[in-house]
C-alpha cells in the first residue's frame with residue numbers, strides 16, 4: 121500500500137466512524153462521492169482534491185484563505201504557481217440552487233459559481249455540472265482531459281465501489297463515467313456530512329444578542345439572504361440564489377497579482393451572459409458557516425465579517441465599486457445600522473456554524 125492510498129484509507133475510516141456516531145450512514149453513492157471529493161489523484165500532480173479548497177474544518181471553503189484573509193484571497197492551483205481570479209465560496213448548501221433561469225420577477229436565479237456559468241442545463245443539476253469544472257481547470261486541478269480523470273478513478277482503490285454504484289461497465293464510456301463522477305460528488309455534497317443543518321440556529325437556543333442579530337437580519341438582509349426555508353430545503357438557506365451588484369471595490373491583491381487568472385473588470389453574471397444589464401452582479405452567497413469562510417465577497421475584498429456587514433450598511437468611506445453599473449442602491453448601502461446592530465448581526469452569523 122503506498123502512502124497516498126494508506127492516508128486516503130485512514131482518512132475514510134476516521135470519517136466513517138465519526139459520521140456513524142453523529143448521523144445515519146451515507147448511501148453507497150454518497151460514500152463514493154466522498155472518496156472522489158478527497159482524492160488528490162484527481163489533480164495532475166496529485167497535490168489537491170476538492171477538499172483542499174473546500175475543507176471540512178473551514179466551512180467547506182479554502183483554509184489557506186481563511187487563515188490569512190488579509191493577504192491570501194484566491195486559491196493556488198495544482199501547479200503550485202497559478203491562482204484563481206475569485207475567492208472560493210463554500211461548497212455546502214449549494215445543492216439547492218436551481219437551474220439558472222429567469223424567475224417570476226424577471227431576475228436571474230440559480231446556477232453555480234459566483235457568475236452562474238455552470239447553469240445546470242447539461243446534466244439537469246448545476247451542482248453536478250460544477251464538479252466537472254475544477255479537475256480540468258488549468259488554474260485548479262489541471263488534468264488534461266476527461267479520459268485522464270476517468271483513468272485515475274478506474275485506478276483508484278475505491279474503483280470497485282464505482283462499479284457497484286454505476287454497474288460493471290461503468291468505465292467503458294468516458295463521457296458517461298465522467299458524468300457519473302460528477303453526480304456522485306454532488307450527491308455527497310448534498311449529504312448530511314456537508315449540508316448538515318446542525319448549527320445552533322437550527323437546533324434552537326440562541327442567546328438574547330444572537331436573537332437580536334437574527335431580527336436585524338430578517339429586517340435588513342432577508343430580501344437577499346432569505347430567512348425562510350425555500351427550494352425544498354428543511355430550513356432557511358440565507359440566499360435566494362439571485363444575483364446583485366452590491367458595489368464591492370476592486371481587490372488590489374488580485375488585480376496586481378500576475379499569477380492570478382483575474383481580468384479587470386470582473387462583470388460577474390453580466391460577463392457570463394454577455395449582457396451589460398447584469399454587469400457587476402454576483403450570486404448572493406449563503407450565510408451558513410460564514411464565520412469560518414473568510415475572506416468575504418467574490419474577490420475576497422473583506423477580511424472580516426464586521427467589515428463586510430459595515431460595507432452593506434453604508435458605502436461611505438469605501439473605494440468606488442469595481443463595476444458601477446446596475447448597483448443596488450435601494451436595499452444595500454444605506455441601512456442605518458448602529459455599531460451595536462452590526463455587532464449583534466455578526467454575533468448571530470457565528471450561530472450559523474454547523
Ligand code: HEC
Pocket residue numbers: 157168169170171172173174195196197198204206207208209210211212214231232233234235247250251252254255259260261305403
Ligand atoms: C484550487 C482550489 C479549488 C479546487 C481544487 C476546487 N474548487 Fe470549487 N471553487 C473554487 C473557487 C475559486 C470557486 C469560485 C469560482 C468562481 O465562482 O468563478 C469554486 C466554486 C465551487 C462551487 C460553487 C459554489 C457556489 O455557491 O456557486 C462548488 C459547489 C465547488 N467549488 C465544489 C468543488 C468540487 C466538488 C471540487 C472538486 C471536484 C472543487 N470545488 C475543487 C476553488 C476550488
Ligand code: HEC
Pocket residue numbers: 209210336337340341342343344345363364365366367368402403404405406407410413415416417418419425428429432448451452465
Ligand atoms: C440586495 C441584496 C443583499 C442584501 C439586502 C444583503 N446582501 Fe449580503 N451579499 C449580497 C451579495 C450579492 C453578496 C456577494 C457580493 C459580491 O461578492 O460581489 C453578499 C455578500 C455577503 C456576505 C459575504 C459572504 C461570503 O461568503 O463571502 C455576507 C457575510 C453578507 N452578504 C451579509 C449580509 C448581511 C448581514 C446583510 C444585512 C445586514 C446583507 N448581507 C444584506 C447581497 C445582499
